[in-house]
Amino acid sequence: MQIAKIPAPDFDLAVTLDSGQVFHWKEVGDGFAGAIGDSAVYLEQRGDSLFVSGGAEGLVGNYFALDHPLSEICASFPNDAVMNAAKHFCRGLRIIRQPKWESLATFICSSMKQVAHIRQISRKLRERFGEERKIVNRVVFTFPSAKRIAASSENELRGCALGYRAKNLLATARQVAHGEVNLEKMSILPDVDLRAHLCELPGVGAKVANCVMLFAYERLRAFPIDVWIERVLREKYFPRARKLNAGRLRAFTDKYFGDHGGYAQQYLFHHARMTKTRTKRKRGRFVTLSRVK
DNA sequence: CTCCAGGGATGAT
DNA sequence: ATCATCCATGGA
Numbered sequence: 001m002q003i004a005k006i007p008a009p010d011f012d013l014a015v016t017l018d019s020g021q022v023f024h025w026k027e028v029g030d031g032f033a034g035a036i037g038d039s040a041v042y043l044e045q046r047g048d049s050l051f052v053s054g055g056a057e058g059l060v061g062n063y064f065a066l067d068h069p070l071s072e073i074c075a076s077f078p079n080d081a082v083m084n085a086a087k088h089f090c091r092g093l094r095i096i097r098q099p100k101w102e103s104l105a106t107f108i109c110s111s112m113k114q115v116a117h118i119r120q121i122s123r124k125l126r127e128r129f130g131e132e133r134k135i136v137n138r139v140v141f142t143f144p145s146a147k148r149i150a151a152s153s154e155n156e157l158r159g160c161a162l163g164y165r166a167k168n169l170l171a172t173a174r175q176v177a178h179g180e181v182n183l184e185k186m187s188i189l190p191d192v193d194l195r196a197h198l199c200e201l202p203g204v205g206a207k208v209a210n211c212v213m214l215f216a217y218e219r220l221r222a223f224p225i226d227v228w229i230e231r232v233l234r235e236k237y238f239p240r241a242r243k244l245n246a247g248r249l250r251a252f253t254d255k256y257f258g259d260h261g262g263y264a265q266q267y268l269f270h271h272a273r274m275t276k277t278r279t280k281r282k283r284g285r286f287v288t289l290s291r292v293k
Numbered sequence: 294c295t296c297c298a299g300g301g302a303t304g305a306t
Numbered sequence: 307a308t309c310a311t312c313c314a315t316g317g318a
Contacts (some may be wrong), residue, residue, distance in 0.1 A: 020299060111300040115316055118299080141315070163314030170300080205301050226299035269299070296315085306309075 001043075002054035006061060010070040012092025013045040018184060021096050021215050023106060023122040024143070033138045035097050035126075036063045040133035040140050053135055065094050065218075073260045075218075082236040083264060086271035093270060095263055096215060100183040102143040102174060103216035106167050108203040109162060109213040110211075115273075117161070124160035125149075149173035167204025175201065187273050191219055214262040223253045223261040228272050 017025045017032060025034040031044030031051070041060060042053040052060045061189070070092075077083050109121045122143075129144035129152060139182050149157070149234055150173040157166035179199065194217060198209035206225075213222035225233070225246070233249055234241070237256075257264045 005310070107299075110298090112298055112313080113300095113315075114298040114317070116298095120316080158314090161315060162302095164312090165314085203301065207300060213298070224299065227297090228299065247308090271297090298315100298317100303311085304309105304317090305311100306307105 004052050005055060006050050006052060006057050007048060007068055008045065008050040008064075009048045010092060011045070011050070011064065011066060012049075012090075013043060013050065013064075013093060015093045015270070016096065019090070019093055019266060020150060020273065021266070022098065023115070023119045024126060024140075026138075026140075027106045028136060028138055033140055035130075035140050035142045036060065036132060037102075038142055040135035042136045047230065056285060063097055063132065065097050066180075068094060071095060073263050074258050077264050077267075078256060078258070082232070083089060083167060083268070086267040088265075089271045089274070090267040093267060094216075095220065095266060097218060098216045099143070100212070100216040101146050103178075104198075104201070104208075104212050105143070105146070105149065105169060105173070106206070107208045107211045107215075108172060109165050110180075110209070111203070113163060113230075121161055123158075128156070128160060137149060141202050146173045149220075150177035165203060171202040172204070174275035187217060191221065194219070195222075210262075214266075220260050220262045221254075221258075223265045226269070227252065228269055230269050232272050 013032070013274055027034045028042065031042055033040070033042050035041065036056070036059050039056060039059060043060065044051045050060065065159055074087055077087055105125075106118065106122055109125075110118050113121070126143055129148045130141035132243045133140050133142060149169060152170070154166045154170050162169060176183060181197070191195065191213065194213060195206070195209045198204050198212055199206065204212075205233065210222040210224040213219040214224065228263075233253070234244060237252070238244055253261060253265075268272035
C-alpha cells in the first residue's frame with residue numbers, strides 16, 4: 001500500500017470525524033478507514049501532516065476542505081465567552097465537503113436519533129445497499145446511490161433501524177433517482193431558494209436543510225438548530241428569557257454569528273456534546289443536576 | 294429499567 | 307402564524 005503525505009495545518013482529523021458531520025469512519029490502528037464517495041480511503045494524522053492511502057491526496061484535501069482559511073474563519077466568530085470556549089476546545093475542526101445525496105439521505109435518517117444511532121443506521125444502509133471496498137486489509141462500504149435506495153422497499157429500509165424515517169428516505173430517494181430534483185444543479189441557487197427546494201423533500205425541514213446546506217453545499221452561513229444548539233442558545237445567550245420561539249432564535253443566530261455561522265454552530269455543537277451536563281431551570285436560572293461522563 | 298436523541302408532518306388553536 | 311402530538315428505535 002502506497003501512502004502519500006500531505007500538509008494539513010490547522011486541522012484535527014479525529015475531532016473533525018467525531019463532530020457529528022459524518023458517521024461512517026472507523027478507527028483502524030492509529031488512523032481511520034472509510035469511503036469518500038466511491039473511493040476507499042485510509043487516513044492517519046501525525047502532527048501537521050496527513051498520511052493518505054495511495055492516489056487519494058486530492059480527494060482528501062477537498063473532502064476536509066483543507067483550503068478553507070481556518071484561522072481567518074475562527075477569527076470572524078463573535079467574541080464572547082461561550083464562543084471562545086468552543087473555539088479553543090474544537091481547534092482544528094473543519095466543515096467537510098460531503099457528497100450531496102449521501103449528506104441528504106443521512107440527515108433524513110438523523111431526526112430524533114442520537115449520533116451513536118445514526119452511525120448504526122449509516123453502517124446498515126452501507127452494508128446492505130452500498131458497494132464493498134477494501135483498504136488496509138479492512139472492508140468498507142460506499143454509501144448507496146439514490147437509485148439503489150429507490151429500488152429498495154420501505155420494509156427493507158425499516159430493517160436498517162430507520163423506523164418512521166424509512167418512508168421519507170424512500171420518497172426522497174425516488175424523487176432524486178427519477179430526476180424530479182437535481183441536487184447538483186441546485187448548487188447555483190442562492191441560500192434562500194436552495195433551502196426552500198430542500199424543504200420540499202419528504203423528511204426535510206429547516207434543520208435538516210441547513211445541515212445539508214452547510215455540509216454538502218458549502219453554505220458556511222447555514223446554522224442548523226437542533227436540541228443541543230437550542231439548549232446552548234437558551235442557557236448561554238438568553239439565560240432568563242421567557243417565550244423564546246424558533247423565529248426569535250433564528251433571527252438572533254442569523255445576525256449574531258455572521259458569514260461563518262455554520263462553522264460557529266459546529267464548534268458550539270461539538271463543544272456542548274463533549275462536555276454535556278444535565279441542567280434544569282430553577283427560579284429563572286439553569287442549575288446543574290448531574291454530570292455525564 | 295428509563296431516558297432521550299443533530300425533527301418533521303399534521304391537525305388544533 | 308404558533309403550538310401540541312405523534313412517530314420508532316436502541317445506546318447510554
